[in-house]
Amino acid sequence: MQALVYHGPGQKSLEDRPKPTLKLPSDAVVKITKTTICGTDLHILKGDVATCKAGTILGHEGVGIVDSVGSGVVSFKPGDRVLISCITACGRCDYCRKGMYSHCTTGGWILGNRIDGTQAEFVRIPHADTSLHPIPEGADEEALVMLSDILPTGFECGVLNGKVQPGSSVAIVGSGPIGLAALLTAQFYSPSEIIMIDLDDNRLAVAKRFGATATVNNADGDAARQVMTLTGGRGVDAAIEAVGIPATFRLCEDIVAPGGTIANVGVHGIKVDLHLERLWSHNVTITTRLVDTVSIPMLLKTVQSKRIDAKQLITHRFKLGEILQAYDTFSKAADSKALKVIIEA
Numbered sequence: 001m002q003a004l005v006y007h008g009p010g011q012k013s014l015e016d017r018p019k020p021t022l023k024l025p026s027d028a029v030v031k032i033t034k035t036t037i038c039g040t041d042l043h044i045l046k047g048d049v050a051t052c053k054a055g056t057i058l059g060h061e062g063v064g065i066v067d068s069v070g071s072g073v074v075s076f077k078p079g080d081r082v083l084i085s086c087i088t089a090c091g092r093c094d095y096c097r098k099g100m101y102s103h104c105t106t107g108g109w110i111l112g113n114r115i116d117g118t119q120a121e122f123v124r125i126p127h128a129d130t131s132l133h134p135i136p137e138g139a140d141e142e143a144l145v146m147l148s149d150i151l152p153t154g155f156e157c158g159v160l161n162g163k164v165q166p167g168s169s170v171a172i173v174g175s176g177p178i179g180l181a182a183l184l185t186a187q188f189y190s191p192s193e194i195i196m197i198d199l200d201d202n203r204l205a206v207a208k209r210f211g212a213t214a215t216v217n218n219a220d221g222d223a224a225r226q227v228m229t230l231t232g233g234r235g236v237d238a239a240i241e242a243v244g245i246p247a248t249f250r251l252c253e254d255i256v257a258p259g260g261t262i263a264n265v266g267v268h269g270i271k272v273d274l275h276l277e278r279l280w281s282h283n284v285t286i287t288t289r290l291v292d293t294v295s296i297p298m299l300l301k302t303v304q305s306k307r308i309d310a311k312q313l314i315t316h317r318f319k320l321g322e323i324l325q326a327y328d329t330f331s332k333a334a335d336s337k338a339l340k341v342i343i344e345a
Ligand SMILES: NC(=O)c1ccc[n+]([C@@H]2O[C@H](COP(=O)([O-])OP(=O)(O)OC[C@H]3O[C@@H](n4cnc5c(N)ncnc54)[C@H](O)[C@@H]3O)[C@@H](O)[C@H]2O)c1
Pocket: 038, 039, 040, 043, 149, 153, 157, 173, 174, 175, 176, 177, 178, 179, 197, 198, 199, 200, 203, 218, 242, 243, 244, 247, 248, 264, 265, 266, 267, 268, 289, 290, 291
């Protein structure tokens, strides 16, 4: 089968690999119909993710059709259409029993990281019963690819952890797919203001279309001042960090209002300063989270009922044989205006 293989920092290739087989009774093998590329795949290619070894097939998002199941799988059978969670969960360990699937002792984020992922014709899914979701009859499968990672991440790590409430003020730093997913799902709670911050005017224009009440371009580094002006000097109740660099976490520290929350979503590769000399008296909460994908069933309903239009995040479409082009397009988002790219296997 064709697969996109990571060969160490800066190196990847599309190559022929054997079709995966069942290893444990709880496994399923899924034939991928649609997958996509995540900002985190680009982090891996930069060499930021030490757990991902050369030779691993990338990808942790996608939908497909069950090809085979192990003897222990009870909820799925060959032919079933399924949505793949980016997080693998046994459902039984202490962390899973708390709903913290991201820290499952025999799962967590392993797909396209510690084990072969979804950017291939077939993928082996461990703990299939608790890591796959059935796709409802008639669902738009392209839209559902946004539920493997992007929408639950924006919602769980950004909106839920940021305690977004009716009438609250929100700033989202980073208007990439994750920041935009937080923007879409923050609107479940009717906040009064959602300020989107980025360096890319195209992404800010998209944010405006998706419901941002204001946008701030941080190209000259003075977003904090602009946010303070927009909020009458108060700052925001929820500052959501969706970039993953020290400057943007610092920005969140500068714009969080007394009593507010900084919800970190970004994957950080280097240390970040915490300004407790200012924040100690501000009654702020700082949260971090690896997405658990516990919200997939709920978000699936909101996509099905058209409360959110997940498909708006898709800008480009490719075949699996063109995946190197897809990577190129996705990694040059400022020029290509790419958000999420769909890859059809
Ligand atoms: N916590 C989790 O479980 C989890 C899950 C998935 C992704 N992530 C992380 O979330 C982050 C966002 O993901 P994405 O796919 O949207 O990434 P992305 O790279 O597409 O988007 C980041 C955006 O930040 C903007 N940006 C960069 N520097 C900036 C600055 N100084 N000021 C304002 N904006 C700036 C960029 O222009 C870009 O639009 C990444 O770090 C990703 O690895 C975390």
